[in-house]
Amino acid sequence: MTGAATGPIRKVVIVGGGTAGWMTAAALSRAVSADVSVTLVESEEIGTVGVGEATIPSLLDFNRIIGIDEDAFVRATQATFKLGIRFRDWGRIGDDYLHPFGTHGRDVAGVSFHQLWLRAAARGETATPGPIGDYCLSHVAARLGRFNRPVADPSAVLSTLSYAFHFDAGLYAAYLRTLSKAAGATRVEGRIAGVVRNAETGFIDAVTLADGRRVDGELFVDCSGFRSLLLGDALGVPFTSWQHWLPCDRAWAVPSTRQGPLTPYTRATADRAGWRWRIPLQHRVGNGHVYSSAYSDDDTAVRALLDGLEGTPLAEPRQLRFVAGRRERLWEKNCVAIGLAGGFLEPLESTSIHLIQSGITRLLSLFPDRSFNPVEIAEYNRLLLREYDQVRDFIILHYHATTRSDSPFWDHCRTMTLPASLADKLALWAGNARLFREAGELFTPDSWIAVLLGQGQRPTGCDPLVAALPVGEAAAFLAHLRDVIGRTAAAMPTHETFIAQHCAAPALQTA
Ligand SMILES: Cc1cc2nc3c(=O)[nH]c(=O)nc-3n(C[C@H](O)[C@H](O)[C@H](O)COP(=O)(O)OP(=O)(O)OC[C@H]3O[C@@H](n4cnc5c(N)ncnc54)[C@H](O)[C@@H]3O)c2cc1C
Structure with missing residues (x-):
């Protein structure tokens, strides 16, 4: 296999x-023609990272692409529905806000909804507008513990609901494995011990297994996790660390028994040197403590996790180690790295699985032939690297927008120098609350607004064009919206009832 070859790819x-x-x-085996082989090599001996249980709404698009029946998927993976993330103690200890999926209110005459809300909140007149979350259906439903699927009719408030899933990562991989095999993918069990590169071009020709078998290919997708066997080890693409901005580099994870109602949101509670997650699944709760080893020792971190559990642990806590950052390029020669092999931005906003999906959909839209056009490879890298950078900025915001000074960790986060792209964004917000979504940016202004306001970042002004909207009319509009959203959410079934009626999983043995 060389870069000078021509013709279609036959072996992935x-x-x-x-x-x-x-x-x-799952995605490639459905997309390629029958004469293209898709072979996946994995090693049970090595295993998977085994975490990754919270997702964001873009996963629904992926499920559609691969033809997943949603109720069957929820049952098979012990999944629950997620309407957002509840953040506790981030801006300061005692704070409690939600970053919901979906939109806040509705823009009026070209003026963004949040501008209208900001003016009303600043005037403090007659009826206060209440928290901005009251104008987002996913937010109100999450607070009430309710869930329903959105409707297609854009005039209905229920069309504005947006959701994702929490699921068991192991069951999800097993579910996709069944789908992939049914679509024609072949699985090879074995530990990769070597990578064979073409002496002339440096392209990868094959991987060799510990037992001597050889698996040849033309396009290689490196999904080997943090090891980055192909892109990192074999091709030597350097890693860019973002640890200065995202100092958390370890996590303890432990499942526990379910306690209380099934909340339709992830919970992220800030701690002295990081934060703790709580992810409700049908059969258990996933818990973890993400922390910085520069600011906490392992024993303190695991104790904080176990002390904060609401249920009984179902296993021994497991430690994971990582460094936030990404490879300088994600596609090099005939190798594309997807998942942890390409990079990792800690799990605070559940973006890893989205970045996997984004890598896959962009690979499909730039699927190569055997010439591996460098222009297409450069475009893939440009799009994906920019997306990583944008997600990075959004996650850094959570750490930086704080007044916490109760530990050296928060002192570092509060005072650190920001990436220029984020500093510019915050400067635009600080004055008249301007927010712009860059091309291809994952997080919408609604997400930024939820986190900025949730962490106490009030702008000094608002859009002067709001003045064109009479105060009385705007107040009536806000009151109406709030009322309709509140009533729509209250009429939904509880999250638990919805699951019981549509997609309850069979009881599993938990261990
Ligand atoms: C603490 C933590 C929490 C997370 N939480 C979330 C979350 O809530 N939401 C989210 O979206 N993401 C989350 N993630 C990220 C998520 O876990 C990963 O993006 C996801 O699991 C994908 O991992 P992967 O497939 O890239 O790697 P892995 O799961 O590590 O899989 C690597 C594969 O490569 C194989 N392999 C490696 N070396 C060899 C070899 N020599 N021979 C053969 N096979 C080999 C392994 O056997 C395995 O099959 C989290 C990550 C961490 C660390």
């Missing part, structure tokens, strides 16, 4: 069978 080899590998296999 995916290295790794975690979430990234099986999502890639």
